[in-house]
Each structure stands twice: as structure tokens, then as C-alpha cells.
Amino acid sequence: MTAARHYLALCGGVGGAKLALGLSHVLPPDQLTIVVNNGDDFDYLGLTICPDLDTVTYTLAGLAHPQQGWGRDEESWAAQAVQQALGVEPWFQLGDKDLGLHLARRAMLDAGQPLSAVTASITRGFGIAHAVSPMTDDTVRTLVDTDAGLLPFQDYFVRQRCAPVVRRLCYPGADSARPAPSFLAALNDPQLAGVIICPSNPYLSIDPVLALPGVRPALRQLAAPVIAVAPIVSGSAIKGPTAKIMRELGLDPSALAVARHYGDLLDGYIIDAGDMSAARQSGATLPLHACDIIMKTLDDKIRLARHCLDFANELAHRPRAGG
Amino acid sequence: MTAARHYLALCGGVGGAKLALGLSHVLPPDQLTIVVNNGDDFDYLGLTICPDLDTVTYTLAGLAHPQQGWGRDEESWAAQAVQQALGVEPWFQLGDKDLGLHLARRAMLDAGQPLSAVTASITRGFGIAHAVSPMTDDTVRTLVDTDAGLLPFQDYFVRQRCAPVVRRLCYPGADSARPAPSFLAALNDPQLAGVIICPSNPYLSIDPVLALPGVRPALRQLAAPVIAVAPIVSGSAIKGPTAKIMRELGLDPSALAVARHYGDLLDGYIIDAGDMSAARQSGATLPLHACDIIMKTLDDKIRLARHCLDFANELAHRPRAGG
Numbered sequence: 216m217t218a219a220r221h222y223l224a225l226c227g228g229v230g231g232a233k234l235a236l237g238l239s240h241v242l243p244p245d246q247l248t249i250v251v252n253n254g255d256d257f258d259y260l261g262l263t264i265c266p267d268l269d270t271v272t273y274t275l276a277g278l279a280h281p282q283q284g285w286g287r288d289e290e291s292w293a294a295q296a297v298q299q300a301l302g303v304e305p306w307f308q309l310g311d312k313d314l315g316l317h318l319a320r321r322a323m324l325d326a327g328q329p330l331s332a333v334t335a336s337i338t339r340g341f342g343i344a345h346a347v348s349p350m351t352d353d354t355v356r357t358l359v360d361t362d363a364g365l366l367p368f369q370d371y372f373v374r375q376r377c378a379p380v381v382r383r384l385c386y387p388g389a390d391s392a393r394p395a396p397s398f399l400a401a402l403n404d405p406q407l408a409g410v411i412i413c414p415s416n417p418y419l420s421i422d423p424v425l426a427l428p429g430v431r432p433a434l435r436q437l438a439a440p441v442i443a444v445a446p447i448v449s450g451s452a453i454k455g456p457t458a459k460i461m462r463e464l465g466l467d468p469s470a471l472a473v474a475r476h477y478g479d480l481l482d483g484y485i486i487d488a489g490d491m492s493a494a495r496q497s498g499a500t501l502p503l504h505a506c507d508i509i510m511k512t513l514d515d516k517i518r519l520a521r522h523c524l525d526f527a528n529e530l531a532h533r534p535r536a537g538g
Numbered sequence: 539m540t541a542a543r544h545y546l547a548l549c550g551g552v553g554g555a556k557l558a559l560g561l562s563h564v565l566p567p568d569q570l571t572i573v574v575n576n577g578d579d580f581d582y583l584g585l586t587i588c589p590d591l592d593t594v595t596y597t598l599a600g601l602a603h604p605q606q607g608w609g610r611d612e613e614s615w616a617a618q619a620v621q622q623a624l625g626v627e628p629w630f631q632l633g634d635k636d637l638g639l640h641l642a643r644r645a646m647l648d649a650g651q652p653l654s655a656v657t658a659s660i661t662r663g664f665g666i667a668h669a670v671s672p673m674t675d676d677t678v679r680t681l682v683d684t685d686a687g688l689l690p691f692q693d694y695f696v697r698q699r700c701a702p703v704v705r706r707l708c709y710p711g712a713d714s715a716r717p718a719p720s721f722l723a724a725l726n727d728p729q730l731a732g733v734i735i736c737p738s739n740p741y742l743s744i745d746p747v748l749a750l751p752g753v754r755p756a757l758r759q760l761a762a763p764v765i766a767v768a769p770i771v772s773g774s775a776i777k778g779p780t781a782k783i784m785r786e787l788g789l790d791p792s793a794l795a796v797a798r799h800y801g802d803l804l805d806g807y808i809i810d811a812g813d814m815s816a817a818r819q820s821g822a823t824l825p826l827h828a829c830d831i832i833m834k835t836l837d838d839k840i841r842l843a844r845h846c847l848d849f850a851n852e853l854a855h856r857p858r859a860g861g
Contacts, residue, residue, distance in 0.1 A: 260644040261584020291616050297638025301663035303645045311634040315620025321583040322626045340624035 220246060220408035222524070223401040225350075227252045227420020228267040229284045230446055230454045230510075231413035232274035234523070235347075237516030238411070239275055241524065244344040248401040249275075252415070253330065253349040254357035254386055254423030257369045259307050262317040263324060266369070267420065268334055268349055269316065276341035284454065287312050306374050331395040346397055350424045353392035357423055358385050368419065377456040381463045384418045389426035402433045409527030410434060412443035414508065416457045417476050418464075431480060440482035440530035442523060444508055445470035448487040453509060471497055483530045485522060502530060543569060543731040545847070546724040548673075550575045550743020551590040552607045553769055553777045553833075554736035555597035557846070558670075560839030561734065562598055564847065567667040571724040572598075575738070576653065576672040577680035577709055577746030580692045582630050585640040586647060589692070590743065591657055591672055592639065599664035607777065610635050629697050654718040669720055673747045676715035680746055681708050691742065700779040704786045707741045712749035725756045732850030733757060735766035737831065739780045740799050741787075754803065763805035763853035765846060767831055768793035771810040776832060794820055806853045808845060825853060 222242060226235050226249065235249045249271060256265045266285065273279035273287055280288045290310035298305055309317065316337065323333040329352035338347045359371040361379035371379060394402070401407060415421055425431055434441050447470045452458040458468035466472050470486040471494050483502040486494055491505040504526040510516045545565060549558050549572065558572045572594060579588045589608065596602035596610055603611045613633035621628055632640065639660065646656040652675035661670045682694040684702030694702060717725070724730060738744055748754055757764050770793045775781040781791035789795050793809040794817050806825040809817055814828040827849040833839045 260641050260648070291614065291634065293614050293634035294617065294638035294641060297635050298642045298645070301639065301642040301660055303642040305641075305645075309641075311614065311616035311637075312620050314634075314637060315617035316624065318583050318617060318628075318632075319621045319624040319626040322621070322628075325583070337624055 221401065221404050221406045222247050222408055222527070223398075223410045224249045224413055225252075225410065225415075225421060225424050226250070226267070226271065226413035227415030228255075228270040228455075229274075231267075231415035231420060232271045232279070233510040233516050234411070234413040234444060234519060235271055236274050236513070237510065237518070237520030238523070239343075239345045240513070240517045241520045242345075244346070248346045248348065248397055250348050250350050250395070250398045250401070250424065252420045252423050253351065254355045254389070255368045255372075255419070256349075256354075256356070257367060259369075260309075262309075262314075262321055263330075264307065264317060264369075265320070265330070265334075265349065268347070269313070271347055272316075272334075272338055272341060272343065275338070275343045275345065275347065278341065286310055307369065329395075331397065348395045348397040350398060351392040351395050351427055353388060355386050355388040355392050355423055355426070357419060358387060359419075360385065372419075372456075377459060381418075381460045383464075384422065386423045386426045389423060390428065392427050394427045394430060398430075402430070402437075407437065407439045408531065409439050409524070410437065410441040411523050411527070412441070412477065412481075414444040414446040414453060416446060416452075416455055416460070417473050418457075418460055419455075421477075425480070434480050440527050441480055442483040442485060442504075442527055442530065443474065443477055443481055444485045444519065444523065445473055445487065445490070447473055447490075448509060449489055470494065471499055474499070474501055483526055485519075485526060502533070504529075544724065544727050544729045545570050545731055545850070546721075546733045547572045547736055548575075548733065548738075548744060548747050549573070549590070549594065549736035550738030551578075551593040551778075552597075554590075554738035554743060555594045555602070556833040556839050557734070557736040557767060557842060558594055559597050559836070560833065560841070560843030561846070562666075562668045563836070563840045564843045565668075567669070571669045571671065571720055573671050573673050573718070573721045573724070573747065575743045575746050576674065577678045577712070578691045578695075578742070579672075579677075579679070580690060582692075583632075585632075585637075585644055586653075587630065587640060587692075588643070588653070588657075588672065591670070592636070594670055595639075595657075595661055595664060595666065598661070598666045598668065598670065601664065609633055630692065652718075654720065671718045671720040673721060674715040674718050674750055676711060678709050678711040678715050678746055678749075680742060681710060682742075683708065695742075695779075700782060704741075704783045706787075707745065709746045709749045712746060713751065715750055717750045717753060721753075725753070725760075730760065730762045731854065732762050732847070733760065733764040734846045734850070735764065735800065735804075737767040737769040737776060739769060739775075739778055739783070740796050741780075741783055742778075744800075748803070757803050763850050764803055765806040765808060765827075765850055765853065766797065766800055766804055767842065767846065768796055768807065768809045768813070770796055770813075771832060772812055793817065794822055797822070797824055806849055808842075808849060825856070827852075 363379035686702035784791040
């Protein structure tokens with residue numbers, strides 16, 4: 216591996232953030248760009264909340280709450296306690312330190328900075344050396360079409376706790392949104408050695424990224440391999456509503472069904488070792504790599520990150536099936 | 539005094555809030571309406587900040603910081619510390635608990651409630667039994683015309699610390715703003731026994747209230763006396779930039795000059811005992827009442843409140859000079 220090789224990770228929130236953290240431990244800052252879904256962003260009490268970006272930021276900074284899957288560790292709740300005392304029951308939890316991030320972002324956005332520049336300032340401010348970028352500086356707002364109506368993502372995810380039955384996902388704004396500068400730069404980098412689609416929800420977290428103009432064609436035309444890590448192990452989502460949504464969309468919630476969803480974008484797929492025999496039986500022709508993909512400890516994340524890089528490098532030296 | 543007698547207090551921030559607190563101790567909740575300037579309101583990081591309303595609210599709730607003249611006592615600063623760590627230096631200080639109030643107000647305003655209803659909810663939420671209302675639910679934004687240009691009030695007051703030389707004040711929006719419902723109700727209450735203009739800055743805090751359509755005529759036509767408490771003692775403002783602004787406007791910063799500014803609105807004026815001989819020498823014809831008007835302790839505030847009520851009652855039983 217030469218020093219100039221570069222990797223691009225595409226991710227959403229919790230699951231993706233874990234692998235992004237692993238990758239940040241095995242790649243130096245100049246060799247990794249982490250592009251994060253921001254179709255989940257929403258405006259709340261005058262603030263622009265970017266749930267996936269913030270989860271990635273807090274995870275990389277070592278500030279994420281270890282269990283709850285959102286927000287900061289060692290958070291305080293003075294502001295929210297006052298809101299509640301005044302009869303306002305917040306449907307989105309905002310701790311004091313988290314509020315500090317949102318207010319800083321509000322100040323920078325109000326000063327005219329694009330979200331990607333704001334994100335770069337924030338991640339640097341938290342001591343993160345690796346490049347973290349929203350997928351776009353433009354506004355994309357994931358909508359979930361459900362039996363309870365067309366819901367903004369956070370309404371579906373937080374307010375309604377994923378209870379409504381999903382019929383369709385759509386990404387208004389994606390058609391005319393431009394990928395953020397460092398996303399474009401990574402896609403066009405001649406030293407790009409691999410793209411890693413992290414184990415995030417394919418419908419809620421990855422598809423908005425892929426929906427941006429030019430992204431799918433760019434991934435298909437890349438010389439470097441595109442791999443994904445399954446967000447499903449033994450038919451269950453590692454985290455979040457992936458399996459539930461797949462069933463509601465009429466799909467069998469298996470690791471391989473996610474690979475079929477990504478289709479010809481993928482040059483390889485990493486699945487849990489326990490799913491390998493089922494995958495072989497299915498007659499999949501996509502190159503598969505099996506390992507333990509559940510990330511509990513930092514060591515798990517680093518180990519899976521190494522598997523990703525090794526698999527991408529192995530694929531780069533194989534004749535490609537589709538290319 | 540019968541149970542139904544009602545008093546209306548007009549006030550701005552710190553000085554006015556002190557007398558409002560005194561009045562709230564000597565009048566039961568159904569006998570006092572406190573109307574607060576909200577020409578100082580401004581939008582900041584997505585929040586609507588109402589400095590005078592908040593100072594009055596925190597003062598009446600016993601939550602005001604005892605020295606600094608803004609914000610809460612026993613405040614925490616986790617959100618602001620994060621902003622600063624991210625390189626955003628806030629020009630307006632927002633503690634965590636204070637943020638809770640602003641976020642609650644944002645939520646209620648976003649739900650379509652007028653500011654007066656929001657303020658009623660907030661003051662009730664803080665356990666305040668007396669009626670506190672913004673002067674208007676409409677938008678009035680005090681501008682300070684200075685040698686450094688036309689500045690929004692908070693820019694002049696907080697960012698520039700009142701350093702620019704004031705040439706003129708203006709209250710855009712006041713022309714078409716409607717006094718808030720409880721302000722109108724108090725002005726039209728047949729049981730109104732007195733109006734007390736608190737010792738607030740006449741130009742920055744009281745004139746915006748008086749600039750609302752119908753307020754000056756209503757005060758002039760009232761059967762009940764209108765009195766003011768001097769915001770100046772021995773030629774110095776008790777608090778804030780009143781004396782500086784008066785000098786810049788070409789006025790002698792004396793207690794009586796403030797009375798002349800209010801002109802024929804006043805039926806009586808309360809000045810500090812130390813200013814009485816100078817006032818007598820000036821040949822003022824306005825009924826004056828002298829007492830110690832500096833409010834340091836709660837007892838001072840209650841005592842001055844009693845002077846206000848006694849003086850108003852005395853004036854109500856005197857033949858009035860202006861008819």
C-alpha cells in the first residue's frame with residue numbers, strides 16, 4: 216500500500232459510525248474521507264439538527280453515549296428540564312452540550328458557511344483529524360411513505376418510533392442536490408483505492424447518498440472496488456429498523472437481500488461468517504468475504520475496518536466480474 | 539382601597555423589574571398588570587430573545603442573577619462552553635437554563651401562540667401569579683441612531699456596550715403594532731386606579747411602549763393618575779446608559795428632565811429625596827413625591843411600591859392640574 220491511497224466511506228448513523236471509527240484507527244487522516252447521509256437533517260426549535268453527522272462526530276471524537284445510540288456521553292440536561300417545567304415536552308432530546316453543537320452550527324450557517332465547511336469546523340473543533348463531510352450542502356429531506364401517511368424521517372423514526380408500516384422511501388431534493396466538495400473530490404481522486412458502504416440502513420441512510428446526481432454512475436465507473444458491509448446478521452438488523460422495513464417492502468430481511476438492493480454498484484460484500492453457508496446456497500455470484508461483523512468493542516471496529524481494506528485490496532487485484 | 543382596584547405598571551428591564559417585584563409584593567395578582575417593553579427583542583441563533591420580559595420574569599420568580607443584571611442565578615454554561623470550544627464566540631450570553639426558556643418560547647411561538655400567551659405560560663410555569671405581558675404581540679424593533687450608524691438595540695447595548703453616541707431613537711413597527719390584550723384591558727379597565735411608569739430608561743424602555751397606537755391618548759384621558767418614578771438620582775442613572783444618552787441628546791441628565799420628557803402624560807412624579815430641593819428650585823408645577831428611590835433590598839422595592847400606590851391614591855383625590 217502506498218501512502219497516497221485513499222478510501223471513501225459512506226455511512227449513516229450508529230452502525231456506520233462504528234465502522235468509520237474503526238477505519239479512522241487504521242487509516243491516516245489523509246487516506247480516508249467519511250461521507251455521511253444528511254437526508255435526516257431537520258429544523259427543530261430554530262436549530263438545524265444533523266443526526267447522522269452528529270453521531271459520526273461524537274463517535275469519532277470519543278464523546279458518543281456508549282448505549283443510547285444518540286447524543287453525548289456525560290451530558291447535562293438543564294435546558295430541557297426548564298422546557299419541561301414550562302410545559303413543553305420535547306419530542307427530540309437535546310442535552311446542554313449537544314445544544315452547544317447545534318447553536319455553533321446555527322451560528323456558522325447563519326454566517327453563510329455551507330454545511331460541509333461547518334462540519335469541517337465542528338469535527339476539527341472536537342479534535343477529529345479525519346475528513347467528515349455531509350453528502351451534500353443542499354437540502355435533501357428523506358420522507359417515509361407509510362400507512363400513517365408521508366412522514367418526515369425524524370417524525371417516523373423518533374416521534375413514531377418506526378411503528379408505521381413503510382411502503383416507500385423518497386428523497387425530495389436529491390435530484391437537484393450536488394454532492395459536497397470532498398465527496399466529489401474523493402470520487403474523482405485517481406488514488407481512490409476503495410469505497411466502503413458502511414453497515415447502515417440501506418433505505419434510510421445509504422440510498423439518499425446514492426440518490427445524489429452522478430453518484431451511482433461514478434461508483435459504477437470507478438476503477439477501485441466498491442464494497443459494502445451487511446447491516447443484517449442472521450436475518451436481524453444489527454441496529455435499528457432495517458429488517459422491519461425490508462419485510463414491509465416485501466423483502467426477505469437477509470444480508471444478501473441488501474446486496475441485491477445495491478445491485479451492480481457492488482464489487483464485493485462482507486457478511487457475517489454465520490450467514491456464509493446460506494449465502495453460498497443462494498448461488499450469489501458477487502464476491503463475498505465472511506468475518507465477524509458485529510462491532511461491540513473498539514477492537515471489533517478496527518478488526519472489521521482491516522477486513523474491509525484487505526478485501527478491497529484483494530478485489531482490486533482480481534479480474535472484475537462486471538467491469 | 540376596594541378589592542377591585544387595579545394598577546398598571548409599565549417597565550423595561552432591571553430597574554423596572556425591581557419596582558415590579560415590589561408592586562407584586564404589595565398588590566394581589568388580580569390588582570396588578572405588568573406590561574413590559576419588547577422593542578428590545580431580537581432573533582439570535584434561531585431563538586427569539588426577549589431581554590426585558592426575561593429580566594422581569596426571572597426577577598418576579600426569584601431566579602434572577604443577583605448582580606449581573608441579566609440571566610439566571612445558579613446558571614450552568616455547558617452549551618456555551620461547547621460553542622466556544624468549536625470556535626464560536628457568542629456575543630450574547632446564553633446559559634443552559636436560560637436556553638431552556640428560549641427553546642420553550644420557540645416551541646410555543648412555532649405552535650402559533652402569540653407572544654403574550656407564550657409569556658403568560660412561561661410566567662405561570664415559573665410560579666408567577668401576577669399578569670406579565672409584552673407591550674405588543676406584534677414586532678417592534680428599537681433602533682438606535684448613532685455616530686456608528688443605525689444600530690439594532692442589542693447591537694448597541696450588548697455588542698457595542700453603549701459606546702456609540704446616540705443621536706435619535708426610533709421604534710420601527712410601533713406605528714402599526716397593537717397593544718397586547720392585557721395591556722388594552724388594563725387601560726380600559728374602569729377600576730384602573732393608577733399607572734406606574736417604572737424607573738426604566740425612558741428612551742430605550744418606556745418610549746417604545748408609549749409609541750404604540752392609542753397608548754398616549756389613553757394615558758392622557760385616564761381618570762386614574764399616571765405617575766413615574768425617576769430613573770435618575772443626583773444626575774446619574776441608577777442603572778444603565780440613561781444619563782449618557784440624555785447628555786448625547788443634548789439634555790441635562792436630571793430626574794426632572796425625564797419628567798419633562800414624559801410631559802403631560804404625568805400626573806405626578808416620584809424623585810429621590812436628595813433631588814427634591816433642586817426640583818423645587820426649578821419651579822416644577824408637576825406634583826412631586828420624594829422618597830428614597832434606590833432599590834437594593836426586597837424591602838426597598840416593597841417600600842417604593844407602597845410610595846407609588848400611596849402617591850397615586852393621594853393624586854386621585856386631588857384636583858388635577860391638567861384636567
